[in-house]
Amino acid sequence: MRQIWKSFRALYFASLMMLIGSGLLSTYLALRLAADNVDGLWVGALMAANYFGLVLGGKIGHRLIARVGHIRAYATCAGIVGAAVLCHGLTDWLPLWLLLRVIVGLGMMCQYMVIESWLNEQADAKQRGVVFSLYMIASYLGLVLGQLILVVHPALGLELLMLVALCFALCLVPVAMTRRIHPAPLHPAPMDPKFFMKRVPQSLIAVLGAGLLVGAFYGLAPLYAAQQGLSTELVGLYMGCCIFAGLVAQWPLGWLSDRYDRPLLIRIFAFLLAIASLPLAILPAVPLEVLFVAGGLSALVQFCIYPLAVAFANDHIEPERRVSLTAMLLVTYGIGASIGPLVAGVLMKVWGSQMLYAFFSVASLTLVWRIRPNAVTNLHQVDDAPLHHVAMPDSMSSSPLVAALDPRVDEQVVQDQMVDNIEPEPEPEPDSETVGPEPDPDASERV
Template sequence: MLGHGLISWLPAWLVLRVIVGLGMMCQYMVIESWLNEQAAAKQRGMVFSGYMIASYLGLVLGQLVLVVHPQLGPELLMLVALCFALCLVPVAMTRAIHPAPLHPAPLEPRFFMKRVPQSLTAVLGAGLIIGSFYGLAPVYAAEQGLSTEQVGLFMGCCILAGFLVQWPLGLLSDRYDRSVLMRIFAAALVVASLPLALFPSVPVEVLFGVGFLASLMQFCLYPLAVAFANDHVEAERRVSLTAMLLMTYGIGASIGPLAAGVIMKVFGGHMLYAFVCGAAAILVLLIRPKAVTHLHQVENAPLHHVAMPDSMSSSPLVVALDPRVDEQVVQDQMQTTVEPEPEPEPETVAEAEAEPAASTQVVEEDERERESETWKA
């Protein structure tokens, strides 16, 4: 990072950017693998919410630095390098359980494409959308007439949306089907981005408001896809899975700015959000919750079934509420009539009534004999 302030030659900057990108990818891979190893599946949504909150908080603060220090000088690069160095201190001082020693893990792209195809599709789409946003949203905001400070505020506002949505997203992710949530948020992103995609120029208030809403949706896709993928992969393969997800996201984040940049150059800056709408619409079509079989779902993953109160546990209708039971079998069992118990015969009833009376008479005779013997004595 410090090399950027020492060299102004563009080819050297490209090499330095590649090195920085590789370093950040390795950091993300280690962090996410560590979190996935330590987090139970029923709490993975909340754990990833905390992880994404910390990440987006740093991004928001980074954008706000541009407001405080709009002059783009080497001081900002030194600040970033200082932050990279300081972030190692809490890791070195933590008493938390460190991840198990890593073994060489093959990438296995074919295996993951068969096991978690919808997660990879969602991660690729998230890379296209978020990569184009980070790379070209400042250009779009500048074309709308915003100053450098206002561009920083716009980016900070959008990233703040991703920060705020992570905690409720974690609660939803641990309670509902994650594939359904991915499709819902992709559809909501299409609707939220339409105003900025249709109009070449919008007022500043609309720009900030609609940009905030669109960012609420777009920053939900990646954590949902990652949590959904980890629900269907064994623990020993999660390092390879994390690498596969990050590589897929990186491919999308590399292609997104290039493709959206060409479209913006030809048709105008507002085509950035048209590109976002198109990518989100494709995700809506490709993510199919009904195609998820849950055959490879890990043992501690949350079950997606009908929740029933404890009072229903003894009811004969409880089986009918269980989606795992064949409905036809339930109907056949409910239609089966129970044979009535045979009524007792009159003679048997008379004998049963006579037995208590006879026993009472015997008791009375015994008492009379005792009294007579007493008087004789």
């Protein structure tokens, strides 16, 4: 463990600083608009713009890295993101803020791609799981620390924007000074939406639902807490506790995921989310203790849906397609995360702040309705499935290349697909997750 930390500490530090800045920026903008009595719709739109930039960066990042190399691409994006952050302090014109949020999301996605491809190239196959776990811890720890900065510095002045820009300036230092060899050039992973829609439809529904929930949470939970009368310090503490609860839940979740049916677990956690969100959805004002307990429980189960959906999808996808699968999951998640804050923002504007958690309840009950464990035929379940669960960061803090760090994916397959851009062999496309025609007797060995 110590040797791995020593080998990759520069990249972990870069990830930590990026997520501190990103987490602080999202909460700061929500609180700043709340202090100016701006509609929650604008707060949701800003978060939607950020996720749109993340999805867009997944396409542009490959071209940029291939053209100028990893270090130059990373330094360029860090500089652009830092400048975009500071531009928030030069104007209060909200349409420009939307554009700036797209730029921030786009630049951060390119940075994620540099770090994750670098980790994948340098990590030994036997160490991949530990490397991935430390990267995930650094990412979530950065999100938590970004919220806790508000506890130390509650004033919503330009100093916080300077701190965010400072984080993005510091994150490029270890990458720019590294003496390691550049990773191999990247090529876009082939993505076949029709194939994945037929092969893993229920997983895509679950990922879309997770995007709706988590996107609305990151964008509007600070606004909800502020409208409940919490001070800036308490809003930061509330957000930090919620994100930390989501991090802590990942390891017990792995134990459950490897022992019980994953689509059933998705339904159970979605139902628990609906129940946990109900008190905050019904009551327009709640005591501080109830807010922290109910909000923490809601976040704990909310952050479990995406990793379960990813593991469920990987059970039915061959190793050579898993990088492409992650790109598809990112796009699906990004669509949900762009829609969720907008819808929840409209509801909060019309009926009050408690509508955020009412939105969580309705969206999670929709998942309970749409995810049908009895409909899974397992016709295309991979030979050694169910695969060992690997905790996955949400798309707020990862790129499609994070699949390459998954220790379940064969290293040579990943290198072939990332470096040589080898198209996987076409597979038959009958429905494997949902109800379909009766399986052919010849396929009984795969069931």
